[in-house]
Amino acid sequence: MNDFNKLWENALLEISISVSPANFSTWFNDTYILKQEEGVVYLGVPNPFTRDWLYKKFHNTILKVLRQMDEQVRGLEYVVLKESEKRRVEERKKAQPAPTISIPLQDFYINRDDNLNPRYIFDNFVVGPFNELAHAASKSVVKNPGTAYNPLFIYGNAGHGKTHLIQAVGNHIKKEHPHKKVFYLTSERFGSEYFTALQSNKAQQFKEKYRKYDVIIMDDVQFFASKEKFQEELFHLFNTFHDTNRQLVFSSDKHPHFIPGLEERLKSRFSMGMIIDIPSPDHESRMAILKAKMNINNIIVEDSIIEFLASNIESNVRELEGVANAVVCQTQLKNRPLNLNEVKNLIKNSTKPKKNISIKDVVKIVSGFYNIDEESVYDKTRKKEVVKPRQVIMYILREDLNISFPSIGEKMGRRDHTTVIHSCEKIKEEMKSNTVLTEEISQIRSML
16 A cells, blocks of 8 residues: 555554544644555654654554554554654645545544543533542532632542543533633643643743643643653643632542652642542442443343443443443344343453452452551451551452451451441541542552
8 A cells, every 4th residue: 555644544543443532632643654665664753752652552553553454564663753844744734635534433523622522521420429529529610610629630540430520520611611711631742742842942832822721621640750841841830820710620540649750849739629539439330320321322221230230340430331332232233132141241251350369368468568467457456557457458358359247257357247347337438538548448459
């Protein structure tokens, strides 16, 4: 295939299916195939930062897709475009008719003025015990942007609904306060644009671009870890917005105090507003999410199937919705409701196998985390340094392994089941206000 433009256009369409809209627009927008020689494709990129990121995160994906499009492709190289080459490419783009299918399907409705996806709204965000605090805080921000919870910082593992929620804030502010200028972006995009601005001596234009908005919503702040220049620019932007009562909304996969390489001054700024965790959805919420998904698609599903799915998919909302989509798709293809066995076969290969974790494993990991002797958790001691880890162990055994209260009590030094119930409730209640404890348990869970 000699038509480089067509080759890359088709490749981008395929890549967009497996890459998030935010990542796609950040890293692939200004890329072009410059040439193909002896089976090697030379991909033009706007700056070294993009080059390094594409190679690190997407190289195998890009190469695989190109090989599917053209069997002669053997290798892939990245070339940083000079300013003259960028202008030449832009002129070539303008001279060509716009392709009819160049926009990825999931990007089609994204407003390029604010980068918000209109599908992310409060109306289709399922609220449950696990995310009700984050949802309530987000709604408060919408009522009084710049004054209530500024900044709003939402964190949690991938797939818990952070991006949906923070973009819902932006979309609702647009609706309720049409005079306010809102912009959503990833921290990756912010960093990439800033790097490009520094390289081309346009740092002032970069500053002016982002200071014209009334609301900035920034996803995946953990990207700034150990990147001093990006952190410095974010620090100054933060001060400008906060001093003028303009709203800032952030998301991350960790509490800001646990992001390695994040400057103390930024941690302090993030703590000025509201920091809220979105943990893994509880069983009740998982069922609600599944029912909502089925209702939206007018699919009838037996309660036993909903119960089965909610009990077997516990990791995150994204995986839950993915399985729900598979059920919807199969139901529509078969033109009839699926039975339980069909659903079991359907998800067999689409869900991660559960880890085989024993009680001893949990005791070992928690004891190591808090630096205490394993045997001490079984003793009758009431030492503070032992009581907390013991309660955390009981909580995890109940919530994550679904072990009965009497069984936990028996295994944890022949304790009464009421003691176990009290411990679990104490940890659960404390996690609502103690972000340090919440993050500790999140880290422990990642080690299981």
